[in-house]
Amino acid sequence: MPPVSSSAAEAATDTSSLLSGYDPSGYKTLPSLGRTVFPPPFLPPLTNRATYRYSLGRDAWALEQLLAFANVTATIRTNVIKLSDGGLWVSGPLWPTEEYCALLDELGTVTNVVLPTNALEHKAAMQQFLQRYPKASVWLSPGQYGPFGECGIVTQDMSEEQVKAVVNSARKTMGYRVDGILPVGALPKDRERLPKTLYPPWIKDFDMAVLCVELPGNAGPVSECAFVHKPSRTLAVTDAVIAVPPVSESAFPLQPIFSTYTFDEVTLSDSTFWPRTVLQAVFLPLRAETTDSGEVVYPGYEALANRLVRAPILRAFADARAPDAIREWVDQIASLQTFDRIITAHFASPVNAGRKEFTKAFAHLNSGASYDDLSTSLPIECRDWATLDSLNAFIDDNKLGAPTVYDFKRGCR
Numbered sequence: 001m002p003p004v005s006s007s008a009a010e011a012a013t014d015t016s017s018l019l020s021g022y023d024p025s026g027y028k029t030l031p032s033l034g035r036t037v038f039p040p041p042f043l044p045p046l047t048n049r050a051t052y053r054y055s056l057g058r059d060a061w062a063l064e065q066l067l068a069f070a071n072v073t074a075t076i077r078t079n080v081i082k083l084s085d086g087g088l089w090v091s092g093p094l095w096p097t098e099e100y101c102a103l104l105d106e107l108g109t110v111t112n113v114v115l116p117t118n119a120l121e122h123k124a125a126m127q128q129f130l131q132r133y134p135k136a137s138v139w140l141s142p143g144q145y146g147p148f149g150e151c152g153i154v155t156q157d158m159s160e161e162q163v164k165a166v167v168n169s170a171r172k173t174m175g176y177r178v179d180g181i182l183p184v185g186a187l188p189k190d191r192e193r194l195p196k197t198l199y200p201p202w203i204k205d206f207d208m209a210v211l212c213v214e215l216p217g218n219a220g221p222v223s224e225c226a227f228v229h230k231p232s233r234t235l236a237v238t239d240a241v242i243a244v245p246p247v248s249e250s251a252f253p254l255q256p257i258f259s260t261y262t263f264d265e266v267t268l269s270d271s272t273f274w275p276r277t278v279l280q281a282v283f284l285p286l287r288a289e290t291t292d293s294g295e296v297v298y299p300g301y302e303a304l305a306n307r308l309v310r311a312p313i314l315r316a317f318a319d320a321r322a323p324d325a326i327r328e329w330v331d332q333i334a335s336l337q338t339f340d341r342i343i344t345a346h347f348a349s350p351v352n353a354g355r356k357e358f359t360k361a362f363a364h365l366n367s368g369a370s371y372d373d374l375s376t377s378l379p380i381e382c383r384d385w386a387t388l389d390s391l392n393a394f395i396d397d398n399k400l401g402a403p404t405v406y407d408f409k410r411g412c413r
Contacts, residue, residue: 017352018243018306018307018308018351018352018353019243019245019306019348019351019352020352021056021057021341021350021352022243022245022348022349022350022351023054024245024255024256024348025256026054026055027052027053027054027064027256027257028052028053028103029050029051029052029053029099029103030051030098030099030102030103031050031099033097033098033099033102034097034098034099035047035048035049035050035051035097035098035099036048036049036097037049037095037096037097037128039128041095041124041125042124043067043068043069043121043124044066044068044069045065045066045068045260045261048260048261049065049066049095049097050065050066050099050257050260051063051064051065051094051097051099051100051103052064052065052256052257053103053104054349056079056343056349056350057350058232058234059081059082059232060079060080060081060082060229060232060234060343060350061079061080061107062077062078062079062080062343062349063077063078063080063094063100063103063104064076064077064078064255064257065077065094065095065100065257066257066258066260066261067121068261071280072280072281073258073261073277073280073281074277074281074346075255075257075346075347076094076121076122076345076346077092077094077344077345077346077349078090078091078092078093078094078104078345079091079092079236079343079345079349080104080107081229081232081234081236082107082108083111083112083202083205084204084205084231085111086108086109087108087109087110087111087112088104088107088108088109088110088111088112089111089112089114089202089205090104090110090112090113090114090136091113091114091116091227091236091238092114092115092116092117092122092238092345093113093125093126093129093130094125094129095125095128095129096125096128096129096131096132101132110133110136111135111136111137112136112137112138112139112200112201112202113126113129113130113133113136113137113138113139114138114139114140114141114182114225114227115138115139115140115141115144116141116224116225116227116236116237116238117141117223117224117225117238117239118141118143118144118145118146118220118221118222118223118224119224119238119239120146120148122238122239122345123144123148123149124148126148126149126174126176127148127149127174127175127176130176130177131176134177136177137179137200137201137202138176138177138178138179138180139178139179139180139181139182139200140170140174140178140180140181140182141181141182141210141212141223141224141225142154142181142182142183142184142210142212142221142223143212143214143220143221143222143223144170144174144220144223145219145220145221146219146220148175149170149173149174149175149176150170150173150174151166151169151170151173151174151178151181152166152169152170152181153166153181153184153212153214153221154166154167154180154181154182154183154184154198155183155184155185156183156184156185156188156198158183158195158198159195160195160196160197163180163181163195163197163198164197166181167179167180167181167197179200180197180198180199180200182200182208182210182225183198183199183210184210184211184212185209185210185332186208186209186210186332186333186335186336187199187203187206187207187208187209187336205229205230205231206227206228206229206230207227207228207230207336207337208225208226208227208228208336209225209226209329209332209333209336210223210224210225210226211223211224211225211226211325211326211329213322213325213326215321215322215401215402216402217399217400217401217402217403218321218401218402219401222318222321222322222325224237224238224239224240224329225238226240226329226333226336228333228336228337228338228339230337233337233338233339233340233341234339234341234342234343234350235333235336235339235341235342235343235358236342236343237342237343237344237345238344238345239311239314239344239345239346240310240333240344241308241309241310241311241342241344241351241358241361242282242304242308242309242310242311242344242346242347243306243307243308243309243342243344243347243348243349243351243353244278244301244304244305244306244307244309244347244348245305245306245347245348246305246306247271247274247275247305255347258277271296272288272296272298274301275297275298275301275305276298276301278301278304278305278347279298279300279301281346282304282311282312282313283312283313283316283387283388283391284300284301284304284312284380284384284385284387284388285300285384285386285387286298287299287300287383287384299381299384300380300381300384303378303379303380303381303384304378304380307377307378308342308351308353308357308358308360308361309361309377309378310361310362310364310377310378311346312378312380312385312388313388315364315378315388315408315409316385316388316389316391316392316408317388317392319362319364319365319406319408320392320404320405320406320407320408321401321402321403321404321405321406322402323365323405323406326362326365327362327365327366330358330359330362330365331359333355333358334355334358334359338354338355339354339355340352340353340354341353341354342358360373360376360377361377361378362377363377363411364377364378364408364409364410364411365406369411374410374411375411375413377411378411379413380409380412380413381412381413382409382412382413384412385408385409385412388408389409392404392408
């Protein structure tokens with residue numbers, strides 16, 4: 001695809017049109033092909049696991065499934081980009097039902113697969129997915145751990161022999177093909193003299209910054225990769241930021257895939273369904289208020305909707321424990337190739353936002369942030385942090401993980 005012009009980039013970052021490219025009704029499904037996979041997923045839906053495909057424009061697509069546990073139901077997405085050589089770059093594969101694979105195969109040939117984080121829900125399907133696509137090259141976010149495989153950490157100062165040793169070890173422990181592990185840090189401008197084993201063949205299409213921070217007391221590192229697809233000026237992330245679409249009277253549910261799960265039509269058409277679903281997914285309380293006109297509103301949801309924000313749960317669990325590393329990663333992303341939109345693995349994409357909007361989502365980590373930036377980046381009332389505050393206190397008091405070292409509520413009102 002031709003590069004996007006600078007003038008287009010400037011127009012796209014108009015915050016009044018943050019989600020103008022998001023079309024929740026523009027999906028394709030193929031339910032007759034089958035929505036089951038064996039062995040079944042480790043979290044529901046276990047049988048009728050629908051996949052909805054969305055075009056994100058600029059030769060990019062999202063394949064969406066549901067993820068459910070306890071009282072939380074949320075969307076989770078695979079992001080797919082067509083590379084300059086015509087192959088497909090697949091980030092964060094999901095459960096390979098016949099429907100999912102058919103919707104993916106219609107786009108082209110899967111040549112490269114990326115596991116962009118070590119979060120459990122994003123890596124659980126990798127082994128089964130790669131059984132369907134054994135010829136694809138596979139690169140991992142560093143610091144994988146837990147029941148779905150382990151791998152070490154690669155840094156840019158390693159020798160070729162050291163990198164090979166870490167990758168060879170990962171091939172024995174991950175349970176599937178591993179071609180490489182993405183190195184921690186930002187992609188250097190001059191990488192001609194660095195070991196070729198550090199970078200995948202598709203790197204010519206991308207700029208990237210890789211976060212991996214080890215926290216004493218945690219089960220494993222915090223790890224996520226951010227990629228800027230240079231031809232389309234698109235920042236592709238997994239959990240770094242989210243954009244929650246506002247309630248629309250013309251679209252219930254706001255994400256139609258919810259109709260394939262256990263919710264009936266009455267539930268889905270309730271105007272409070274979407275706000276409650278969002279709040280449960282990000283671990284904010286279901287605190288409701290009634291307006292003078294009798295309308296029920298959820299202040300926590302109103303603070304999130306139609307903004308590019310750092311998810312509250314990640315502010316509480318990651319930023320509170322590794323503020324310096326997260327801040328450095330955000331700075332690295334802001335120094336990458338210019339981007340004018342963001343695609344994520346949850347809620348709405350694409351998001352019309354550039355460096356300024358992205359860094360503002362992390363204003364709570366910036367000691368020099370203005371009151372305006374702090375109060376508008378995520379205008380949550382202090383009392384609405386109560387659930388996450390109590391969870392952090394429980395973790396700290398019982399020494400169940402790394403201690404909190406930073407006020408993740410900074411800027412609340």
